[in-house]
Amino acid sequence: xxxxxxxxxxxxxxxxxxxxxxxxxxxxxxxxxxxxxxxxxxxxxxxxxxxxxxxxxxxxxxxxxxxxxxxxxxxxxxxxxxxxxxxxxxxxxxxxxxxxxxxxxxxxxxxxxxxxxxxxxxxxxxxxxxxxxxxxxxxxxxxxxxxxxxxxxxxxxxxxxxxxxxxxxxxxxxxxxxxxxxxxxxxxxxxxxxxxxxxxxxxxxxxxxxxxxxxxxxxxxxxxxxxxxxxxxxxxxxxxxxxxxxxxxxxxxxxxxxxxxxxxxxxxxxxxxxxxxxxxxxxxxxxxxxxxxxxxxxxxxxxxxxxxxxxxxx
Amino acid sequence: xxxxxxxxxxxxxxxxxxxxxxxxxxxxxxxxxxxxxxxxxxxxxxxxxxxxxxxxxxxxxxxxxxxxxxxxxxxxxxxxxxxxxxxxxxxxxxxxxxxxxxxxxxxxxxxxxxxxxxxxxxxxxxxxxxxxxxxxxxxxxxxxxxxxxxxxxxxxxxxxxxxxxxxxxxxxxxxxxxxxxxxxxxxxxxxxxxxxxxxxxxxxxxxxxxxxxxxxxxxxxxxxxxxxxxxxxxxxxxxxxxxxxxxxxxxxxxxxxxxxxxxxxxxxxxxxxxxxxxxxxxxxxxxxxxxxxxxxxxxxxxxxxxxxxxxxxxxxxxxxxxx
Numbered sequence: 001x002x003x004x005x006x007x008x009x010x011x012x013x014x015x016x017x018x019x020x021x022x023x024x025x026x027x028x029x030x031x032x033x034x035x036x037x038x039x040x041x042x043x044x045x046x047x048x049x050x051x052x053x054x055x056x057x058x059x060x061x062x063x064x065x066x067x068x069x070x071x072x073x074x075x076x077x078x079x080x081x082x083x084x085x086x087x088x089x090x091x092x093x094x095x096x097x098x099x100x101x102x103x104x105x106x107x108x109x110x111x112x113x114x115x116x117x118x119x120x121x122x123x124x125x126x127x128x129x130x131x132x133x134x135x136x137x138x139x140x141x142x143x144x145x146x147x148x149x150x151x152x153x154x155x156x157x158x159x160x161x162x163x164x165x166x167x168x169x170x171x172x173x174x175x176x177x178x179x180x181x182x183x184x185x186x187x188x189x190x191x192x193x194x195x196x197x198x199x200x201x202x203x204x205x206x207x208x209x210x211x212x213x214x215x216x217x218x219x220x221x222x223x224x225x226x227x228x229x230x231x232x233x234x235x236x237x238x239x240x241x242x243x244x245x246x247x248x249x250x251x252x253x254x255x256x257x258x259x260x261x262x263x264x265x266x267x268x269x270x271x272x273x274x275x276x277x278x279x280x281x282x283x284x285x286x287x288x289x290x291x292x293x294x295x296x297x298x299x300x301x302x303x304x305x306x307x308x309x310x311x312x313x314x
Numbered sequence: 315x316x317x318x319x320x321x322x323x324x325x326x327x328x329x330x331x332x333x334x335x336x337x338x339x340x341x342x343x344x345x346x347x348x349x350x351x352x353x354x355x356x357x358x359x360x361x362x363x364x365x366x367x368x369x370x371x372x373x374x375x376x377x378x379x380x381x382x383x384x385x386x387x388x389x390x391x392x393x394x395x396x397x398x399x400x401x402x403x404x405x406x407x408x409x410x411x412x413x414x415x416x417x418x419x420x421x422x423x424x425x426x427x428x429x430x431x432x433x434x435x436x437x438x439x440x441x442x443x444x445x446x447x448x449x450x451x452x453x454x455x456x457x458x459x460x461x462x463x464x465x466x467x468x469x470x471x472x473x474x475x476x477x478x479x480x481x482x483x484x485x486x487x488x489x490x491x492x493x494x495x496x497x498x499x500x501x502x503x504x505x506x507x508x509x510x511x512x513x514x515x516x517x518x519x520x521x522x523x524x525x526x527x528x529x530x531x532x533x534x535x536x537x538x539x540x541x542x543x544x545x546x547x548x549x550x551x552x553x554x555x556x557x558x559x560x561x562x563x564x565x566x567x568x569x570x571x572x573x574x575x576x577x578x579x580x581x582x583x584x585x586x587x588x589x590x591x592x593x594x595x596x597x598x599x600x601x602x603x604x605x606x607x608x609x610x611x612x613x614x615x616x617x618x619x620x621x622x623x624x625x626x627x628x629x630x631x632x633x634x635x636x637x
Contacts (some may be wrong), residue, residue, distance in 0.1 A: 018475030026487055138372075142617035144567055146574050147609035150590055154598045154605050253482025257571060260592060271483065272575070275490040283487055291478040 001306075008302075012295045019291045020284075024065050027280045034082060034278040044083075055082055068284065078289070079281035081274070088285045091270060098266035101171060102189075102258065103251045105182055107244055109190025110197050115240065117194070118201025123228055125206060133198065140195035145254060149188045149261045168265050185262040189254060193247065200243045204236040238308050245301035249294050362629050373625020379618030387434035396424040398431040399582040407601045416607050419589075420597040425604070428584035429611050435585045436615065439496065440566045443503035447565075448558045450508025455515025456550060460523055460542050470516075476509045482571065489577040499578050503565050511557045515550055522549045552630045560623035563616045570612055586612040 035051050038044040045051035052058045056067065071077035078089040114137075121133035156162040164184050171178040208214065209232055217227045255268035263269075267286065274282035356364070366373045386393065395415075402422035409417050416425040458469045476484075485506060492498040522528065523546065531545050570587025572578035579585045589608040598605045 014471055015474045015478055018472060019478050022475055023479075023487070026491065138617065138620070141620060142613045144570060144609070144612050144616065146571055146587075147590055147605075147612055150595065150598065150605045151609060153595070154602055158599060158602055249480035250482075253480035256482060256486065257575065260575070261595075272486070275486055278490070287479060287483055287487065290480060290483065291475075294478050294480065 005299075005303075008299050012299070015295060016288070016292055020069055020288055021065075023284050023287045023291075024068065027284055028061055028064070034280060037278060038082065068281070072285075072288070078285040081282050082279050083277055088282055091282075092267060092286065092289060095265060095267045095270050097171070098168070098264055099252070099255050099259070099268060101178075101182055102186055102255055102264065102266060103248070105186030106190040106193065106251055109187055110193035111240070111244060113191065113194040114197025115201050118198045118240075119205060119228065119233070121198070121202045122205035122209065123224070133202070137195040137198040140192055140198075143192055145189050145192040146257045146261065148192060149185070149258060152184065152188050153261060164262060166263055168263070181262075181264070185258050185264065189251075189258050193250075196243060196247070197240060200239050201236065204239045205232060208232045208236045234308065238305060241304060241308070242301060245297060248297055252290055252294075362626065365629055366625050370625035370628065372621045376618040376621025376623075376625065379614055380622055383433045383437060383615055383618065386430045387437045390430045390434045394424075394427040394430045396427045398428050398584050399423065400427075407597075409601075409603065417601065417603045419601070419604055420594070425607055428589060429586070429607060432584045432586045432589065432608070432611065433615070435496070435579055435583055436566050436569065439500050439503065439569045439579065440562050442500040443507055443565045443569075444558050444562055446501060446504025447507030447511065447561070448554050450505060451511040451515050451557065452547070452550065452554055454508065454512035455517075456519045456542055456546055458512065459516040459519030460538070460546055462520075462523075466516075470513075473509055473513060476506075477513075481506065481510075481568070485568065485572060486575065486577060489572055494573075494577050494580040496579050496583065499569060499572060503568060507561055507565060511561065514557055515553060518550050518553045519546055522546050556623075556627045556630050559619070559626045563619035563623060566619065567612075567616055586615075 035048055035055065035057060039048050039051055045054060049058070056064060059067075068079060071079060076089070078087070078092070080087050081091070084091075117133045117136065121130045124130050153164060164181070168181060169177045205228075209228075214227060214232055217231050222231075252268070255266055256272050257268070258264070259266045259268040260272055267290075271283065271286045273279075274286070366377070400423060402418070405414070405418050405422040406420055407418065408414050408422075411417070414424050414426070416429065418424055419428070454469065454473075458466045485502060488502050489499065492502065528541060528545050531541050536544070569578050570585065570590075573585045573587035574591050576588075576591060576593060579588060581588065586608040590605060590612075594604065
């Protein structure tokens with residue numbers, strides 16, 4: 001276990017190094033110049049050369065890279081935004097709870113819906129309920145979440161005079177008000193993600209229910225409920241958890257769209273605004289932080305298998 | 315309900331199958347060595363469609379949706395009632411009417427026309443990206459899997475790094491720098507698709523490489539190039555087809571989400587994602603059909619490609635089944 005952990009952590013180092021090189025190269029070798037835009041559109045500095053010097057963009061590329069990555073590794077300094085001159089890490093930390101809450105609520109919605117319908121579907125295979133569940137899952141898979149989000153924002157306001165709450169309130173200030181704001185986006189996003197969860201849940205449970213130990217449980221005279229909920233469900237959850245884990249990058253990517261539709265001040269919106277202003281350091285650092293989180297999460301998910309299934313050892 | 319019908323159909327199909335030898339074994343045949351004197355009434359690529367009609371009705375429905383979309387895309391110039399950028403300021407925000415079946419938008423452009431042309435752009439980008447991506451995935455996957463060793467290790471760490479990004483963030487970063495255009499988005503989506511799926515192709519190439527027929531080809535003096543092209547590649551093709559068809563819906567959806575954010579296909583070209591876009595949100599309060607129709611079209615297309623892809627996957631490559 002310990003050796004496995006160390007090996008995985010060591011393997012993460014080259015991956016993250018390549019990520020940093022990739023994202024840095026993307027920002028530097030592609031067309032589009034932030035300095036021109038800042039001087040011509042917004043008069044940040046008298047001349048281009050002065051601004052370039054100010055931002056350190058006149059240095060050789062490898063020096064810029066080492067400066068950026070060195071700051072992160074040695075001092076935990078993720079740089080400052082070109083436009084606002086604010087430290088990126090502070091802004092990220094301030095906005096991250098919004099995105100995290102959105103992601104957790106989304107996962108909650110999709111897992112609760114998907115697992116419940118999946119269990120019902122598997123327990124009554126080939127019944128009308130099973131078919132209904134499967135059709136719902138396919139529908140959920142097909143509807144793009146941003147399309148659904150636009151409809152949820154637009155249609156109720158026309159026909160029921162209801163609009164989502166637009167002013168964000170942090171959870172720590174007023175939990176009830178905060179949930180009122182977050183639940184609608186999370187429900188929209190979660191419903192469209194419940195489809196795959198349901199399909200995996202159903203097929204995994206069907207698989208487990210055909211195994212010998214379940215037959216033993218039946219022949220012991222156990223009732224259906226404890227067999228499914230206590231004996232089968234735990235083993236059937238493994239694929240579900242790995243699916244949710246695999247989808248986490250999707251939740252983070254999707255947060256860009258969901259946050260911009262519902263005007264939530266999260267990391268997604270921060271990233272998107274930085275992109276439209278070609279704010280290199282923000283785009284680089286946010287990409288790197290999130291990639292590091294994804295790598296860490298994958299490790300946690302792999303480790304969690306061992307707790308769910310004692311046969312798996314590392 | 316199903317079982318009775320399934321049984322009836324199953325028996326009828328069995329009876330048919332007796333007259334069409336090998337029909338049932340084609341899934342395995344597609345994966346094993348290419349035709350080694352096996353008597354087969356139909357080529358496998360034709361057989362797949364016949365079996366899909368019978369055993370995967372939803373896949374067939376998906377196929378019909380895809381065909382309709384293809385027809386709309388190809389015939390857009392003839393069947394669309396107006397031009398896609400033809401504005402008419404006197405006819406803004408018209409609801410459904412005989413002259414504009416699905417209504418008009420804030421510039422008086424006909425919505426049905428734009429949906430039809432939208433199908434063309436979606437498919438153009440989708441097929442283009444998949445073609446580029448499949449070629450790239452095959453090249454990376456086969457070479458990396460076949461050569462193995464240090465080269466493989468290096469390439470796979472690169473793929474790891476790419477996959478550590480949430481896909482949308484990376485694509486948004488690239489597109490914002492390149493600028494929105496049909497070409498850019500097609501290439502970017504293609505490259506992303508290719509790198510991601512090279513893993514799958516590599517996995518299959520690794521398996522195929524170990525077969526004795528590869529060894530015997532080498533022993534007979536075939537070079538690396540000949541071995542990969544003539545012996546590895548044909549056995550990887552079914553997997554590539556599966557990956558490509560199941561990937562189409564994802565690619566179309568990704569293009570739509572990028573266009574939604576204004577970083578995909580630029581105006582005036584109509585795309586479903588662009589029609590739904592954030593920028594047009596204010597108009598949608600006045601004319602909800604501006605949101606409803608593109609969302610419906612997009613859902614239908616994704617549904618069609620998903621069902622078709624799933625069915626093809628089950629029929630062509632039973633190992634990837636599930637989910």
